[in-house]
Amino acid sequence: MSEALTFHYVVDGQDFTSAGHASVMVKKNLRQLGLPPEKIRQVSIAMYEGEINMVIHAGGGVADVSVTEDYVEIVLTDKGPGIKDIEQAMQEGFSTATDNIRSLGFGAGMGLPNMKRYSDFMEINSVVGEGTTITMRVNIN
Amino acid sequence: MTVRDLLTSEKFSAISLPDESREIKNVYIGDLLSWVMGRAKADDAWITIMSNVNILAVASLADTSCIILAEGVTVDETIKATAMDKEINILTTNMNIYETAIYLNGLL
Numbered sequence: 001m002s003e004a005l006t007f008h009y010v011v012d013g014q015d016f017t018s019a020g021h022a023s024v025m026v027k028k029n030l031r032q033l034g035l036p037p038e039k040i041r042q043v044s045i046a047m048y049e050g051e052i053n054m055v056i057h058a059g060g061g062v063a064d065v066s067v068t069e070d071y072v073e074i075v076l077t078d079k080g081p082g083i084k085d086i087e088q089a090m091q092e093g094f095s096t097a098t099d100n101i102r103s104l105g106f107g108a109g110m111g112l113p114n115m116k117r118y119s120d121f122m123e124i125n126s127v128v129g130e131g132t133t134i135t136m137r138v139n140i141n
Numbered sequence: 142m143t144v145r146d147l148l149t150s151e152k153f154s155a156i157s158l159p160d161e162s163r164e165i166k167n168v169y170i171g172d173l174l175s176w177v178m179g180r181a182k183a184d185d186a187w188i189t190i191m192s193n194v195n196i197l198a199v200a201s202l203a204d205t206s207c208i209i210l211a212e213g214v215t216v217d218e219t220i221k222a223t224a225m226d227k228e229i230n231i232l233t234t235n236m237n238i239y240e241t242a243i244y245l246n247g248l249l
């Protein structure tokens with residue numbers, strides 16, 4: 001595998017019922033590629049949390065996943081409201097989710113911390129009023 | 142123990158059972174999806190009272206062996222169909238979460 005294998009997904013911001021779909025697809029693809037289960041799990045958790053955040057906080061977005069010899073890279077891009085205080089958002093338990101969203105089981109404020117914990121590299125670029133791009137990498141070697 | 146073994150007791154009934162030979166190695170309990178996602182282990186039986194469609198993606202990605210809905214909670218037909226399609230085992234029990242956990246502990 002010399003060239004990166006890439007996958008592109010549009011994440012629907014209106015449809016809570018299909019939230020997580022892109023992550024489930026990625027998991028399937030990584031399984032077919034024969035990646036170690038623990039690595040697949042890391043990617044699945046990190047990507048799912050990022051995907052859900054785009055749905056519940058940003059009205060949707062796009063996910064680009066590339067697989068190289070050395071890592072799986074997940075880039076999540078949205079045109080949502082942006083994150084005002086990233087340090088605060090990264091804290092366990094911090095959430096701006098509404099009661100309605102919490103009643104679905106989301107909004108525990110554990111998403112960004114999970115993303116950090118399960119990825120080997122994570123970078124957040126966010127501009128208030130413009131959107132957020134999050135890049136995560138899980139090393140596979 | 143497999144998911145099938147649980148069903149030999151009249152305490153559990155199947156809502157969707159696409160993969161009844163799945164091994165249950167341990168148990169995780171929780172309703173907040175990010176906690177389950179981050180803390181449940183592969184092959185755990187996941188006990189919850191959450192019954193919306195989002196539990197399916199979580200079970201699939203966390204690779205739990207089955208979802209056990211406690212307190213007699215059940216799901217609607219669309220979720221049932223999606224669970225079959227995504228190969229997610231779902232059981233229901235009238236026991237509460239504590240009783241379910243104790244019961245499973247006796248079998249593990």
Ligand SMILES: Nc1ncnc2c1ncn2[C@@H]1O[C@H](COP(=O)(O)OP(=O)(O)O)[C@@H](O)[C@H]1O
Nearest residue numbers: 053057058082089095096107108109110111112
């Ligand atoms: N893509 C995003 N766009 C805008 N805000 C976000 C985004 N992702 C996260 N946030 C903000 O960061 C907070 C913490 O995120 P997270 O740890 O995933 O917790 P939760 O999603 O449960 O609220 C969110 O409540 C939200 O305010």
Ligand SMILES: [Mg+2]
Nearest residue numbers: 049053111112
């Ligand atoms: Mg989140």
